[in-house]
Amino acid sequence: MKLGKKAFLFDLNGTMINDMEYHLDAWYHMLNNDLGAGLSREVVKSHMYGKNDELLVRVFGEGHFTAAQMAEISREKELRYQEVYKPHLELISGLKAFMDKAVNQGVLMAIGSAAIPFNIDFVLDNLQLRHYFKTIVSADDVVLSKPHPETYLKAAAILEVAPEDCVVFEDAPKGVEAAWNAGMDSVVLTTMHTQEEFAQYPNAVAFVSDYTNPVLNNLF
Structure with a gap:
């Protein structure tokens, strides 16, 4: 990594x-x-x-x-x-502390989701997370959704960060494929798919069940 x-x-x-x-x-x-x-x-x-x-x-x-x-x-x-x-709405274990560390380390954060704004707002506003993110790219903001790289390339461009300096957090093979197509590494959350389902993606640099895994410290 x-x-x-x-x-x-x-x-x-x-x-x-x-x-x-x-x-x-x-x-x-x-x-x-x-x-x-x-x-x-x-x-x-x-x-x-x-x-x-x-x-x-x-x-x-x-x-x-x-x-x-x-x-x-x-x-x-x-x-x-x-x-x-x-x-049942809550963050995956360890994520808030991980995002707080990112803020303290000066790492920029964005959301790149195929969800419609109605669903993104449901999460961000109920959990009061909006302040963590410099930009949000939703289904309404792209022409081509994942596995096309548009979502993640647009987020990186808004942040003014080169693709190779970004890491994408994903849970789905098509999302990891989108990161690969964008030239970005990806950390996979194994919430719905097994590690074996990502075998074809060389950009999957870590597999974690939540954000308490110490391997994530290597990203900083």
Whole structure:
């Protein structure tokens, strides 16, 4: 692992908060019970990357829903997720101390997430985290979502930090692929995927279950 990174770029869901099973539940019921997709839980999980409308296109095909219908489905899914997850909303263990250390060490921080602002605000405002981040890149801020590198390259550009001086915190293979495409190392949170699922990504420099792992000290 390279030392002395200048910026930490965080995915949000599954990386800062351990909520991906709640998203999976919400999508599973929405796709099957509301929209009649007839998908197994594992197949739904395999589609959970990128923007919500991209997920709907992957499942149902181009043109099945209008943009307005997809926006409505997306918001309803997120409302259901938030209602169930809110009583459990908390940072992954050790993250607050890790971010405080980053602030003290002068490391810049940003969020690069495929989530819509409605969900990002839900986390940042309920946990009072907004002050940690110099910028937030959401689904609404990019044309191409992960695994395309746009999300992380845009965050790095706003921070005025070279890609090689950033490390990305991710929980999903497609997110680590986005970091690789951006020329960035990645630390993987094994909240929903196993280490073996990242074997093809040479930029995955560490695997941790939470932010108390001492290997993270090497980033400073």
